[in-house]
Amino acid sequence: QKEVEQDPGPLSVPEGAIVSLNCTYSNSAFQYFMWYRQYSRKGPELLMYTYSSGNKEDGRFTAQVDKSSKYISLFIRDSQPSDSATYLCAMSVTGNQFYFGTGTSLTVIP
Amino acid sequence: NAGVTQTPKFQVLKTGQSMTLQCAQDMNHNSMYWYRQDPGMGLRLIYYSASEGTTDKGEVPNGYNVSRLNKREFSLRLESAAPSQTSVYFCASSGMTGQLNYGYTFGSGTRLTVV
Numbered sequence: 001q002k003e004v005e006q007d008p009g010p011l012s013v014p015e016g017a018i019v020s021l022n023c024t025y026s027n028s029a030f031q032y033f034m035w036y037r038q039y040s041r042k043g044p045e046l047l048m049y050t051y052s053s054g055n056k057e058d059g060r061f062t063a064q065v066d067k068s069s070k071y072i073s074l075f076i077r078d079s080q081p082s083d084s085a086t087y088l089c090a091m092s093v094t095g096n097q098f099y100f101g102t103g104t105s106l107t108v109i110p
Numbered sequence: 111n112a113g114v115t116q117t118p119k120f121q122v123l124k125t126g127q128s129m130t131l132q133c134a135q136d137m138n139h140n141s142m143y144w145y146r147q148d149p150g151m152g153l154r155l156i157y158y159s160a161s162e163g164t165t166d167k168g169e170v171p172n173g174y175n176v177s178r179l180n181k182r183e184f185s186l187r188l189e190s191a192a193p194s195q196t197s198v199y200f201c202a203s204s205g206m207t208g209q210l211n212y213g214y215t216f217g218s219g220t221r222l223t224v225v
Binding site: 004006008034036041042043044045046049088090095096097098099100101102103 | 114141145150151152153154155158160166168169200202204212213214215216217218219
């Protein structure tokens with residue numbers, strides 16, 4: 001069993017839709033949770049970071065962590081064509097060795 | 111521009127050849143990492159260096175060596191390249207204060223093909 005599971009998609013939504021991206025994990029000791037966005041042929045860029053549990057909001061993006069269910073989510077409101085990318089979740093126990101999901105490919109259709 | 115710089119961007123090697131991937135960061139980060147990214151496998155940690163002078167194995171270290179040359183530079187060496195090492199390699203760095211990790215900053219990647 002992989003440490004982190006993520007549905008690869010692809011996910012296709014109309015512009016303006018709310019997007020929900022999710023990851024599940026098996027290691028209950030994970031306490032650092034991150035979401036990255038990766039455009040084609042580019043390096044991942046950090047979107048959201050959460051330490052321990054709870055919610056975090058930044059503009060159109062909201063990250064949620066449910067440690068009891070070992071489940072994290074990223075919500076994108078008012079999605080834009082520029083949001084079309086692959087979204088990667090990542091998590092760690094110590095903050096040094098992160099385990100990444102395989103990524104979900106998102107396309108936002110104008 | 112501040113960030114993580116990787117060289118080269120592309121490389122084709124023959125089986126058995128060796129090469130070194132270079133990485134440098136100018137953000138004064140303590141920690142540096144090498145990941146490989148393969149379709150369907152996601153990003154997997156090869157080696158990391160939590161601070162200058164230390165290195166540790168990650169999830170997939172076999173066939174690789176690393177050197178933390180100084181605080182800025184962290185290189186990855188393939189001693190005898192194999193087709194299974196065909197991948198996109200990313201270097202990253204991160205800063206930490208206590209328990210707070212500020213997330214990775216990634217380089218733009220090196221696309222390596224071993225034939």
